[in-house]
Amino acid sequence: MRIRGAVLERIGDPAPFAESKPIVVDELDLGEPGPGELLVRIEAAGLCHSDLSVVDGNRVRPVPMLLGHEAAGRVEQAGPGGSDLAVGQRVVMTFLPRCGSCEGCGTDGRTPCLPGSLANNTGELLGGGRRLLRRGEPVHHHLGVSGFATYAVVDRRSVVPVDDDVPPEVAAVLGCAVLTGGGALLNSAKPRRGDRIMVVGLGGVGMAAVLVAASLRDELGCEVIAVDTLPEKLELARELGATQVYTPAELAERRVQAEAVVEAAGNVRAFETAVAATAPGGVTVTVGLPNPEARASISPLALVAQGRSIVGSYLGSAVPARDIPEYVRMWRAGRLPVERLVSARIRLDDINHAMDELAAGHGLRQVIVFD
Numbered sequence: 001m002r003i004r005g006a007v008l009e010r011i012g013d014p015a016p017f018a019e020s021k022p023i024v025v026d027e028l029d030l031g032e033p034g035p036g037e038l039l040v041r042i043e044a045a046g047l048c049h050s051d052l053s054v055v056d057g058n059r060v061r062p063v064p065m066l067l068g069h070e071a072a073g074r075v076e077q078a079g080p081g082g083s084d085l086a087v088g089q090r091v092v093m094t095f096l097p098r099c100g101s102c103e104g105c106g107t108d109g110r111t112p113c114l115p116g117s118l119a120n121n122t123g124e125l126l127g128g129g130r131r132l133l134r135r136g137e138p139v140h141h142h143l144g145v146s147g148f149a150t151y152a153v154v155d156r157r158s159v160v161p162v163d164d165d166v167p168p169e170v171a172a173v174l175g176c177a178v179l180t181g182g183g184a185l186l187n188s189a190k191p192r193r194g195d196r197i198m199v200v201g202l203g204g205v206g207m208a209a210v211l212v213a214a215s216l217r218d219e220l221g222c223e224v225i226a227v228d229t230l231p232e233k234l235e236l237a238r239e240l241g242a243t244q245v246y247t248p249a250e251l252a253e254r255r256v257q258a259e260a261v262v263e264a265a266g267n268v269r270a271f272e273t274a275v276a277a278t279a280p281g282g283v284t285v286t287v288g289l290p291n292p293e294a295r296a297s298i299s300p301l302a303l304v305a306q307g308r309s310i311v312g313s314y315l316g317s318a319v320p321a322r323d324i325p326e327y328v329r330m331w332r333a334g335r336l337p338v339e340r341l342v343s344a345r346i347r348l349d350d351i352n353h354a355m356d357e358l359a360a361g362h363g364l365r366q367v368i369v370f371d
């Protein structure tokens, strides 16, 4: 079938992208879903820093690629053999499918699925191959989702069903920002009663971690400390439940520390800030994606002497089929107002400008809505 989608043509074009236009909204041919696959009509798709990282070349992916890995939609059709999901079922897309049978999938989220990672690196679906053609030439899938399009064919193992009461924008943001930010905290930092929780870097993922941390306050009695260079982000973090907010300079000056620290900025300075702000006995969880060449400077002795640890967490060490229903329950109970993360609703055609906004750190989640 014919679809419209946002195709990244070139990596490393200069900003502003509204002028260099590395992404073209184009017509493509979407193949039929194969066995174990679904055709999904996309309702909403969020712009994430990992999309920008492909555009600016920090994460090298094959091009041309139909971008978008944080999305939600409704099942339109199942491949041959059918599916456990009915036509019309709303689904959250997740960007790292779990095959369920490899060594990685056996680790309960600590390590990624091996075939899932391989498929993502080659721009294919988990079941192999591509379903996207443009004027007869193949186009790569982005992380098994390619959600910046009117429709997508995805592996069943790339989606998690949610009920109709979860609005599309909320469902989309659950798939990356909340799964990653919340998972970094719940699956990796695992705060205990009385711990102070700190989040360094307040993009969509970091702010989602703040939301999840705030939801734990009654249960754990924790302080929620938010850190960012931008005053407007700090203001918003306070509205979303942070109990203390600081710029990195203020944080260092006042020697504020926490036992559970999540770094979600994806740059070396933020990582070093997060490590320095980790209290004795505490853990630094890094979930950002810095440039692969980046190197940080930390003191091994301080780790030893203070019994601290540093943990990396990809996709919040999440098991989407387990974790997303839990976030939905928290959202439904009013404990996790995920809609507060949506800062703008935009059209597919505004994608290059939206990448500039993202690069500038404006807003939280810009969500593309489809009618």
Ligand SMILES: [Zn+2]
Binding pocket: 048, 049, 050, 051, 069, 070, 176, 177
């Ligand atoms: Zn993302």
Ligand SMILES: [Zn+2]
Binding pocket: 098, 099, 100, 101, 102, 103, 104, 105, 112, 113, 114, 115, 116
């Ligand atoms: Zn697997």
